[in-house]
Amino acid sequence: MFKFIWDLLFPIQCLGGCGQYDMWLCPKCAETFKPVKKKGNLFFISDYKDELMQKLIHTLKYNYCEEAGRDLGKLLAEAIDEEFDYCLPSPISRSRKRERGFNQAEILCRAMDIKLNLDLIKIKNTRSQMTLNREERLVNLENCFKYKNNIDIKGKKLLLVDDVWTTGTTMGEMTRELEKFAPKEIWYAVLAKGDS
Numbered sequence: 001m002f003k004f005i006w007d008l009l010f011p012i013q014c015l016g017g018c019g020q021y022d023m024w025l026c027p028k029c030a031e032t033f034k035p036v037k038k039k040g041n042l043f044f045i046s047d048y049k050d051e052l053m054q055k056l057i058h059t060l061k062y063n064y065c066e067e068a069g070r071d072l073g074k075l076l077a078e079a080i081d082e083e084f085d086y087c088l089p090s091p092i093s094r095s096r097k098r099e100r101g102f103n104q105a106e107i108l109c110r111a112m113d114i115k116l117n118l119d120l121i122k123i124k125n126t127r128s129q130m131t132l133n134r135e136e137r138l139v140n141l142e143n144c145f146k147y148k149n150n151i152d153i154k155g156k157k158l159l160l161v162d163d164v165w166t167t168g169t170t171m172g173e174m175t176r177e178l179e180k181f182a183p184k185e186i187w188y189a190v191l192a193k194g195d196s
Ligand SMILES: [Zn+2]
Pocket: 014, 015, 016, 017, 018, 019, 020, 025, 026, 027, 028, 029, 030
């Protein structure tokens, strides 16, 4: 009932500005993001400055819209032309997850057809990376990720998934933790990539 009223008040409409109802990103507007890009071992849909992508990510993260994540995850999945043993969402802390109700990167992972591995966790609350300089970013993230190792990743090919790639510091810290368990390869998939 609540959801019904909510949908009446705030109808889902394509953020591409085409007027299409019932989806955050219609297939036609999704075309503007194609082909999804690949640079080294990173897959990404668009540049961070892309206005439509910024709107979509904001809808996903701050308006708590899981549907937006599923549409974006599917788009990303279409471009992944490699086989992976596991995909791992970039983890958020427990308190952040409680607040948001879900981890946006996990929503993206679930839209892909790759086995999900949730063993990478965030054990420390960190400040938003956006407000920090490079040095502070590194200190902020130090030892904040932990791989639980319930699933053996030795010799496996992994795909780390996040919404945004800015300086790569966060992905770098996750990679450092995962490499302790000797995976064969680590690749990355994000919705939007910054300049650096
Ligand atoms: Zn549209």
